[in-house]
Amino acid sequence: xxxxxxxxxxxxxxxxxxxxxxxxxxxxxxxxxxxxxxxxxxxxxxxxxxxxxxxxxxxxxxxxxxxxxxxxxxxxxxxxxxxxxxxxxxxxxxxxxxxxxxxxxxxxxxxxxxxxxxxxxxxxxxxxxxxxxxxxxxxxxxxxxxxxxxxxxxxxxxxxxxxxxxxxxxxxxxxxxxxxxxxxxxxxxxxxxxxxxxxxxxxxxxxxxxxxxxxxxxxxxxxxxxxxxxxxxxxxxxxxxxxx
Numbered sequence: 413x414x415x416x417x418x419x420x421x422x423x424x425x426x427x428x429x430x431x432x433x434x435x436x437x438x439x440x441x442x443x444x445x446x447x448x449x450x451x452x453x454x455x456x457x458x459x460x461x462x463x464x465x466x467x468x469x470x471x472x473x474x475x476x477x478x479x480x481x482x483x484x485x486x487x488x489x490x491x492x493x494x495x496x497x498x499x500x501x502x503x504x505x506x507x508x509x510x511x512x513x514x515x516x517x518x519x520x521x522x523x524x525x526x527x528x529x530x531x532x533x534x535x536x537x538x539x540x541x542x543x544x545x546x547x548x549x550x551x552x553x554x555x556x557x558x559x560x561x562x563x564x565x566x567x568x569x570x571x572x573x574x575x576x577x578x579x580x581x582x583x584x585x586x587x588x589x590x591x592x593x594x595x596x597x598x599x600x601x602x603x604x605x606x607x608x609x610x611x612x613x614x615x616x617x618x619x620x621x622x623x624x625x626x627x628x629x630x631x632x633x634x635x636x637x638x639x640x641x642x643x644x645x646x647x648x649x650x651x652x653x654x655x656x
């Protein structure tokens with residue numbers, strides 16, 4: 413029995429997220445179906461974590477166990493011939509049997525892309541978060557420094573987050589502008605439900621003058637969701653990398 417780790421890229425626009433659910437299209441189910449159709453083995457795919465509906469991935473990681481003597485290095489070509497055009501297997505490698513795509517994670521990095529322009533672009537509505545008013549990325553960088561480190565992020569997740577421990581560590585937040593596009597990379601030990609989208613929304617709302625630095629500090633100190641920013645569109649969010 414081999415344990416195989418896949419690196420997966422996908423456009424999540426037309427999917428209800430990573431995790432299998434009844435009566436809707438999901439990334440996990442599409443890949444499991446492709447594995448069954450291509451090598452004739454029914455497997456269960458374990459992802460590094462869930463991505464929500466409409467969220468994309470540049471390098472999602474997932475593992476499965478395979479008993480058939482299929483060359484692991486041939487799996488990307490085999491699966492890509494069957495998978496829909498918006499899902500691509502970028503790499504496949506064999507890992508130790510005690511490896512787990514979710515529980516072995518050391519760090520995750522997400523990228524959020526903002527199209528910051530009053531001019532509508534027909535090609536970006538499902539690739540970026542759209543902010544029409546001018547954003548000062550220097551103000552966003554200023555606010556981001558408050559969030560770096562280990563904090564209780566209860567004020568930066570959705571109300572229906574089903575966890576007891578809200579403490580997470582943000583290692584780094586990098587913000588860069590290229591003409592009308594702002595790229596925000598957030599790397600941390602793990603993330604709560606909608607946490608990255610709310611972090612980005614907080615930086616945007618601060619840049620727009622809707623929040624103060626004191627509001628952001630209070631959101632961290634008190635867990636008051638009303639002190640943090642908006643939840644940005646899922647279309648701008650990409651799982652950039654998973655580090656083991």
